[in-house]
Each structure stands twice: as structure tokens, then as C-alpha cells.
Amino acid sequence: MKKIKRLKTNSKNENNSPSSFFIKDNDLSQLIEPMMVDIVKKYAKVDLGGRKPISSKKDLYIFELVEHIIEVEVKIRDLYLSELFIGNYSASNKIQKEFTRHDYIIYHLEFYYINVIALYDRVLHLINYIFNLGLADRFVTKDIITNNKNVKREVVAALNNIDKSLQGIRRLQNKIKHKIKLQERNERLKNAELFEMAAKITPNRDVQLMKLSAKIGYKLYIKLKKKELEQNRLNLIAMLNQLYNLLAPVVKKHIKQFDSFN
Numbered sequence: 078m079k080k081i082k083r084l085k086t087n088s089k090n091e092n093n094s095p096s097s098f099f100i101k102d103n104d105l106s107q108l109i110e111p112m113m114v115d116i117v118k119k120y121a122k123v124d125l126g127g128r129k130p131i132s133s134k135k136d137l138y139i140f141e142l143v144e145h146i147i148e149v150e151v152k153i154r155d156l157y158l159s160e161l162f163i164g165n166y167s168a169s170n171k172i173q174k175e176f177t178r179h180d181y182i183i184y185h186l187e188f189y190y191i192n193v194i195a196l197y198d199r200v201l202h203l204i205n206y207i208f209n210l211g212l213a214d215r216f217v218t219k220d221i222i223t224n225n226k227n228v229k230r231e232v233v234a235a236l237n238n239i240d241k242s243l244q245g246i247r248r249l250q251n252k253i254k255h256k257i258k259l260q261e262r263n264e265r266l267k268n269a270e271l272f273e274m275a276a277k278i279t280p281n282r283d284v285q286l287m288k289l290s291a292k293i294g295y296k297l298y299i300k301l302k303k304k305e306l307e308q309n310r311l312n313l314i315a316m317l318n319q320l321y322n323l324l325a326p327v328v329k330k331h332i333k334q335f336d337s338f339n
Contacts, residue, residue, distance in 0.1 A: 099153040103318040105327035145203040152196035156310045159189040164299045190250045235320040268319035
């Protein structure tokens with residue numbers, strides 16, 4: 078599996094665990110987070126009729142912007158969860174009865190790869206909103222966004238950089254979604270699957286040996302795979318931090334325009 082090109086990350090905070098934002102080492106997140114808190118406080122009071130309506134255009138803009146940012150964050154969180162779940166097969170007796178460990182691993186890998194591309198798609202929707210392109214959902218594609226003259230060239234370059242890093246995963250997820258089950262080309266995983274299958278048909282005296290061989294193989298595979306998935310996620314976060322830094326001045330400009338009308 079081709080890895081996403083590695084970028085340098087902030088040594089003080091490499092986003093190894095969840096926080097208010099996963100993608101937080103950038104000007105956009107630092108600009109928006111306090112505004113988001115203020116809006117929540119401002120509109121937190123709920124009457125019998127439901128949530129207090131947002132009264133100003135500026136607040137509505139920030140609220141909708143935060144919604145788009147959170148949609149990107151949700152996908153980063155999903156990638157993080159896949160890293161956790163892939164090694165968590167023994168946590169449920171029901172799962173062990175219904176699925177082989179191999180099927181369980183493949184399920185979470187497929188979920189991971191599909192979500193990587195879903196993450197990129199949600200970034201495109203964020204760009205559509207920030208630059209006020211007004212594109213209908215079906216037109217929010219990489220080619221349409223990057224060829225739009227209203228999108229700054231440095232933003233286009235950042236989007237292209239992210240897209241280029243995802244080409245291997247994009248091919249994988251297309252096969253998964255439209256053609257065949259993920260075929261993970263890893264000898265350790267294949268051997269572990271063979272031992273797992275053999276344990277079901279092997280005479281009783283050899284079952285424990287087969288199970289132990291499978292368990293060791295899966296453990297070694299998962300250890301390396303989790304590192305790969307984590308590094309892919311951290312590289313994505315690093316690239317998104319760079320993109321968000323480019324988006325921050327555009328958002329600031331919009332907010333100043335709202336202030337000038339007051």
C-alpha cells in the first residue's frame with residue numbers, strides 16, 4: 078500500500094489524540110474556535126419553540142463555516158477510530174463468533190480508505206463555502222473547484238498536493254466501492270488468515286498451535302499497519318493545516334466585511 082507523502086509536523090503537538098479540533102495548528106482554527114464558543118454562548122438559551130434563531134449575517138456565516146469545518150473533523154475522527162478498532166477484535170465475543178479476525182481487519186481498512194476520500198470531498202465543500210462559489214453539491218468536484226478563477230492559486234496548489242498524495246488510496250477505494258473486496262497484499266496477513274482457517278478444520282491436538290500462529294501473525298501485522306494508518310492521518314492533518322493557513326485571510330476578509338456594515 079503506497080503511503081501518503083510524509084510532511085513535517087509540529088513537534089510540540091503531532092495530533093496523536095483527539096481534542097477540540099484535530100486540525101488545530103493553523104490560523105483558521107485559532108481564528109474560528111473562540112468565535113464558535115461565543116456563538117454557542119450567545120444562542121445557547123433554548124425556548125419552548127426550539128433553538129434561538131441566529132439573528133446576524135455575521136453569526137450565521139461563522140456558524141455555517143464551523144459546520145463545514147466540523148464535517149471535515151468528523152472524517153479525521155473516523156480515521157482515528159479505524160486505527161483503534163483494527164486491533165480491537167477480542168473486545169467482543171459476538172464479533173469473534175460472527176467474523177474471522179481477517180474479515181474484521183479488512184472491514185476496518187475498507188472503512189478507513191473510503192473515509193480518506195470522503196475527507197477530501199468534504200474539504201472541497203469547505204472551499205465552496207469559504208469562497209462563496211455557490212456550487213450545488215453535485216458540482217463540488219476537484220476539477221470544478223480547482224479551475225474556478227475565484228479560488229486563489231495557492232489554495233488550488235494545496236488542494237492538488239493533497240489530491241496527489243491520495244491517488245493510491247483513491248484507486249483502492251474505487252475498487253472497494255464499485256468492484257471487489259479489499260485485497261491486502263501482505264504475506265504476514267495472508268499467512269495469519271491461513272492459520273486461522275486451518276484451526277477450524279485441524280484435528281484437536283493441533284488447533285491451539287494453529288490459533289497461536291494466527292494470533293502472532295495478526296499481532297505483528299496490526300502493529301505495523303496501525304503505524305502506517307496513523308502516519309497517513311498525521312500527514313493529512315499536516316497538509317490540511319497548511320491549507321487552513323491559506324484560507325484564514327479569506328475568512329478574515331469576509332468577517333471584516335460583515336463588521337463594516339454594522
